[in-house]
Amino acid sequence: MEKSKVLIIGGTGYLGRRLVKASLAQGHETYVLQRPDMGVDIEKVQMLLSFKEQGARLVLGSFNDHQSLVDAVKLVDVVICAISGVHIRSHQILLQLKLVDAIKEAGNIKRFLPSEFGTDPARMENAMEPGRVTFDDKMVVRKAIQDAGIPFTYVSANCFAGYFLGGLCQPGSILPSRDHVVLLGDGNQKAIYVDEDDIAMYTIKTIDDPRTLNKTLYLRPPQNILSQREVVEVWEKLIGKQLHKSSISKEEFLATMKTQNYAEQVGLTHYYHVCYEGCLANFEIEMRQRRLLSFILKSTTLLFMNT
Ligand code: NDP
Numbered sequence: 001m002e003k004s005k006v007l008i009i010g011g012t013g014y015l016g017r018r019l020v021k022a023s024l025a026q027g028h029e030t031y032v033l034q035r036p037d038m039g040v041d042i043e044k045v046q047m048l049l050s051f052k053e054q055g056a057r058l059v060l061g062s063f064n065d066h067q068s069l070v071d072a073v074k075l076v077d078v079v080i081c082a083i084s085g086v087h088i089r090s091h092q093i094l095l096q097l098k099l100v101d102a103i104k105e106a107g108n109i110k111r112f113l114p115s116e117f118g119t120d121p122a123r124m125e126n127a128m129e130p131g132r133v134t135f136d137d138k139m140v141v142r143k144a145i146q147d148a149g150i151p152f153t154y155v156s157a158n159c160f161a162g163y164f165l166g167g168l169c170q171p172g173s174i175l176p177s178r179d180h181v182v183l184l185g186d187g188n189q190k191a192i193y194v195d196e197d198d199i200a201m202y203t204i205k206t207i208d209d210p211r212t213l214n215k216t217l218y219l220r221p222p223q224n225i226l227s228q229r230e231v232v233e234v235w236e237k238l239i240g241k242q243l244h245k246s247s248i249s250k251e252e253f254l255a256t257m258k259t260q261n262y263a264e265q266v267g268l269t270h271y272y273h274v275c276y277e278g279c280l281a282n283f284e285i286e287m288r289q290r291r292l293l294s295f296i297l298k299s300t301t302l303l304f305m306n307t
Contacts, residue, residue, distance in 0.1 A: 004077035004110065004208050005029040007059070009099065011051065012044040014089075015117055015160075016082035018200035020051050023080075026204050031076055034058040063095050069102035078207045079103060080113040085134060087263035093137040097144055104148040111207055112150050114141050117199060119273070119280060120156040120216060130262060131269020153206055154216040157199040158192035158280050161224075165193050168235060169228040171271045176235050183247040184271065187228040189278035194219050218285055225281055250276050 006023045010016040011032035023030040032051050038044045052058055059075060061068040073079055081099060084090035096114055103109045121135035121142070145152050159165075167173025168181050169191070202219055206212040226234075236242055248256075253276070257268040273279040 001208065003028050005031065005075065006078045006080060006204075006207065007031040007033065007072055007076040008080050008082065009033045010082035010084065010115065011056075012038075012047045013082050013084060015196060015200065017047060018197050019080055019082055019203060020056055021054075022197070022200035022204040024051075024055050026201075028204065028207075029076075030056045031059045031072070032056050033061050033072060035062050036060060037062055037064070063098050066098065066102060066105075069099060070106050073099075073102050073106040074108055077109065078111045078113070079109055080203065080207070081115045082117070083115045085115055085118075085138070087134075087266040091134070091137075091266075093134070093141060096141045100141065100144045100148055100150065103150050110151055111213065112145060112152050113155060113203065113207070114138070114145060114152070116154050117157040117160075117203075119158070119270070120154070120218070122216070123279070123283065124273070127273060128269050131266045131273070133266060134270070151213055153212045153214070155199070155203050155206070156216055156218045157194050157203075158219060159194065159274065160199070161193045161195045164191070164274075165231060168232050169271075169275060171268055177243065178239060178241070180244045180246070181232050183228055183232075183245055184253065184275035185247065185250055187232070187245075187247065189275055190225050190227050190281040191274050191278070192220055192280045193224045193226065193231075194221060220285070228275060 003026070006028045008016060008019050008023060008030065011020045020030060020032055030051075032048060034048055048058055059072045061072040063069070079099070081096055083092045083095060085093045093115060100112075103112055116138055119135065121138040124132065124135035127135050142152075142154065163174065166175055168176050169184065170177075170182055198221075199219060202217070206217055232243060232245070250272075253268075253272060257265055257272070260268060
């Protein structure tokens with residue numbers, strides 16, 4: 001089967017650059033949106049040039065220029081968007097509504113993967129303020145995609161390992177401590193951590209797979225379903241030393257959260273749902289068609305469900 005041509009939007013981002021790499025590695029003709037609005041951001045420009053050296057094609061286009069998006073979309077079969085959606089960096093999820101309009105007008109796209117890659121927003125209808133904005137905005141985009149009749153796959157990638165594991169699941173830390181760790185509650189809620197390069201590889205693997213068409217794809221590596229205590233144990237074994245442990249209760253966590261700025265509060269809300277409520281691992285994936293696929297890649301099991 002001929003491999004789809006892919007357009008990656010947000011290609012210089014934290015996840016986007018990995019999607020470009022994975023798409024090229026898996027032999028797809030890969031296009032990356034080059035936004036003139038990048039201006040003199042030398043790091044982005046150099047990254048784009050390095051993509052080009054690796055075989056990607058750069059295509060000019062801007063969210064402020066509808067026709068440029070339509071023209072870019074017309075070059076390919078599949079569009080993957082990895083636009084920003086983390087408030088402490090930038091949150092532009094709703095800009096994708098412009099992309100949905102362009103894809104609808106172009107009319108040639110076989111699959112659109114919007115910027116999701118986290119907790120399944122469809123399961124977060126009772127999420128707390130202010131962090132629920134992430135899920136609400138992603139649901140607005142989903143509705144627009146489905147209303148426009150655009151074929152899609154939603155990738156629920158759970159926790160990016162870099163953000164969560166690096167700091168032993170302590171908000172605000174991305175490097176592990178060597179002496180002391182603060183457990184969120186009893187530290188026993190299970191979460192799911194996925195390496196960002198794996199997220200990109202699985203995302204690209206799914207684009208030509210008819211089994212994932214119009215479905216949500218959950219990335220749930222069985223060995224990566226861990227509680228905070230289990231994460232800490234792995235680190236303790238590595239450094240040959242036990243960490244001193246304290247814990248922060250749910251009430252203290254929420255009270256402290258309220259003293260933070262808006263962007264921090266959004267992130268902390270997500271930690272709350274993951275680490276105190278166990279929102280990622282406290283449900284079984286419903287497989288209406290009883291289909292379980294295993295891609296043998298770092299022993300990850302991928303489960304599909306109908307949306
Ligand atoms: P980044 O913050 O790295 O930004 C990605 C890209 O968004 C940028 O490189 C840029 O693309 C584009 N962008 C930013 N602002 C604008 C704008 N004003 N106009 C047009 N384009 C813009 O994104 P992440 O990689 O951190 O996030 C990608 C997705 O992953 C999001 O949906 C996010 O919610 C999710 N995520 C999930 C996590 C988890 O733990 N599950 C953790 C982090 C993110 P360009 O290349 O064109 O400049």
